[in-house]
Amino acid sequence: MDMQVIPARSEDYNLKDYQKTRENFKWDDVNKHFTWNETGKVNIAYEALDRHAENPAKKDKVALLYSAPGREERLTFADLSKQSNRFANVLKKHDVNKGDRVFLFMPRSPEFYAAFFGILKTGAIAGPLFEAFMEQAVRDRLQDSEAKVLITTPALIERVPQDELPKLETIILVGESGVAHTYIDYHREMAGASDEFDIEWVNLEDGMLLHYTSGSTGKPKGVYHVHNAMIQHYATGEWVLDLKEDDVYWCTADPGWVTGTSYGIFAPLLHGVTNVIRGGRFTPDDWYETLEKNEVTVWYTAPTALRMLVSHGEGALRKYNLTSLRHIMSVGEPLNPEVVTWGLKAFNLRIHDTWWMTETGAQLIVNLPTLEIRPGSMGKPIPGIEASIVDHEGNELPPNQMGNLAIKEGWPAMMRQIWNNPGKYESYFINGWYVSGDSAYRDEDGYFWFQGRLDDVINTSGERVGPFEVESKLIEHPAVAEAGVIGKPHPERGEIIKAFISLNEGYEKSDELLEEIRQFVKTGLSAHAAPREIEIRDSIPKTRSGKIMRRLLKSWELGLPTGDTSTLEE
Numbered sequence: 001m002d003m004q005v006i007p008a009r010s011e012d013y014n015l016k017d018y019q020k021t022r023e024n025f026k027w028d029d030v031n032k033h034f035t036w037n038e039t040g041k042v043n044i045a046y047e048a049l050d051r052h053a054e055n056p057a058k059k060d061k062v063a064l065l066y067s068a069p070g071r072e073e074r075l076t077f078a079d080l081s082k083q084s085n086r087f088a089n090v091l092k093k094h095d096v097n098k099g100d101r102v103f104l105f106m107p108r109s110p111e112f113y114a115a116f117f118g119i120l121k122t123g124a125i126a127g128p129l130f131e132a133f134m135e136q137a138v139r140d141r142l143q144d145s146e147a148k149v150l151i152t153t154p155a156l157i158e159r160v161p162q163d164e165l166p167k168l169e170t171i172i173l174v175g176e177s178g179v180a181h182t183y184i185d186y187h188r189e190m191a192g193a194s195d196e197f198d199i200e201w202v203n204l205e206d207g208m209l210l211h212y213t214s215g216s217t218g219k220p221k222g223v224y225h226v227h228n229a230m231i232q233h234y235a236t237g238e239w240v241l242d243l244k245e246d247d248v249y250w251c252t253a254d255p256g257w258v259t260g261t262s263y264g265i266f267a268p269l270l271h272g273v274t275n276v277i278r279g280g281r282f283t284p285d286d287w288y289e290t291l292e293k294n295e296v297t298v299w300y301t302a303p304t305a306l307r308m309l310v311s312h313g314e315g316a317l318r319k320y321n322l323t324s325l326r327h328i329m330s331v332g333e334p335l336n337p338e339v340v341t342w343g344l345k346a347f348n349l350r351i352h353d354t355w356w357m358t359e360t361g362a363q364l365i366v367n368l369p370t371l372e373i374r375p376g377s378m379g380k381p382i383p384g385i386e387a388s389i390v391d392h393e394g395n396e397l398p399p400n401q402m403g404n405l406a407i408k409e410g411w412p413a414m415m416r417q418i419w420n421n422p423g424k425y426e427s428y429f430i431n432g433w434y435v436s437g438d439s440a441y442r443d444e445d446g447y448f449w450f451q452g453r454l455d456d457v458i459n460t461s462g463e464r465v466g467p468f469e470v471e472s473k474l475i476e477h478p479a480v481a482e483a484g485v486i487g488k489p490h491p492e493r494g495e496i497i498k499a500f501i502s503l504n505e506g507y508e509k510s511d512e513l514l515e516e517i518r519q520f521v522k523t524g525l526s527a528h529a530a531p532r533e534i535e536i537r538d539s540i541p542k543t544r545s546g547k548i549m550r551r552l553l554k555s556w557e558l559g560l561p562t563g564d565t566s567t568l569e570e
């Protein structure tokens, strides 16, 4: 086949020989990079911060280069270690213990990182939430996790339905509230807390993180990760991120998303590397400015951002000096071959696609710096990972045949359970394979090619949205009788959310009504879950057992054959 490939450049990458490393590799080989390998004392926060803070050569190195409009701060490893100690003391004062859930609902800020690591230092489980979440999304997650403490800001507190959260004992507010007596004030508590803390030693299999994510059915589920994940964060930080001592690393992902924790926090800090932290939404010029100003060397971002840069034009980029940049990666949705080609021209660099999921905790299939890139392919499994394409029964399929992308059970960063839903975890496995729900094929040379989702999960601008959540919100609106929600292909956003609704009696179709319904989802759930298109139908197709036939809605929308409709309700 005549295919464009992009050869690796002859640079001194950390992972030199993919094949040889794969053949000889055991996950235990990574253990030597951690202090617990000798001391037996485990805590990911110790490995990411305190270990460096105790190292005279490292303690004054910048861990976080933070900037937001109107605020710039640098925190060294020693600073962040101490700040998180203080916060851990604050939490202890409020009776937080190992295994308790402590949630963060706030923008990225120095306080966020101090709190995040403070939580881990107490042995509690951290639950970071996107600041874009509205009341319903916040309620679902805090209720399901039975969170005991929430750290948030005065601007976001009104989205926290406190009356409906009986398990939530303490709310800590970061920032002036005017109602400080009702809440715990972050800065006041921190000022009164010691910067020394006896870190809680845990087991590798103890919980550290809950990330809520969407499936095709039911409410968002709490994906439970344990300290053991650090082994894979470290290894992929070395091989895939190619981190080196003097790097300035920027991961653009929000910590509400697994990329923002595994690769926005853990992998770089475990390697003791300096991180650029930049919050909020930005224009293409803000992205370039951030890269230039901080002399970023390694950049991990997402296709939706890269597509935005492409449509902004190469001329905009030429105004900046981006010569520091040496390595770019992408995750979250398919990386269009055109974007890879553009990157080659615009940055004179390859853009490395990486594939993984909230559930998998860390990268699994990637384009390694040392390997050639086939634009459009997600690359190959990292050492220690066996990947394949399987059918419904978990039988492996030959090359070039499409099926369910699957990973051989057992890797360090794999989720250990679905919170509050013990049976659910098992449903991910068939015949010893973790089955991803992504359809893909593998070519003769072992490169994997993403084709789409096998279920109804929507991926809009890299955000995973469950149709059920949106449908549930839609039918709360008095005008909406029934709703079915699908992802509709879109050139820049990957997919957009399209809702089909039927109206209750007494309601007439109008543009105002549709806009009102859209706003209802936007303000009730979150902006990214609001349907961009709404179509009114007399009824929504359902199976005899009452399930919405989203597949049929999609076929109609795309003008495709409707397939088997034997289960369609009369």
Ligand code: 6R9
Binding pocket: 213, 258, 259, 330, 331, 332, 333, 334, 335, 353, 354, 355, 356, 357, 358, 359, 378, 436, 437, 438, 450, 452, 453, 459, 462, 463, 464
């Ligand atoms: C880390 C993360 C997981 C789903 C996954 C797939 C899609 C992720 C991708 C990709 C094509 C890639 N996805 N990376 N699709 N190419 N490189 O994204 O986690 O939010 O749980 O999403 O995202 O469909 O199953 P999460």
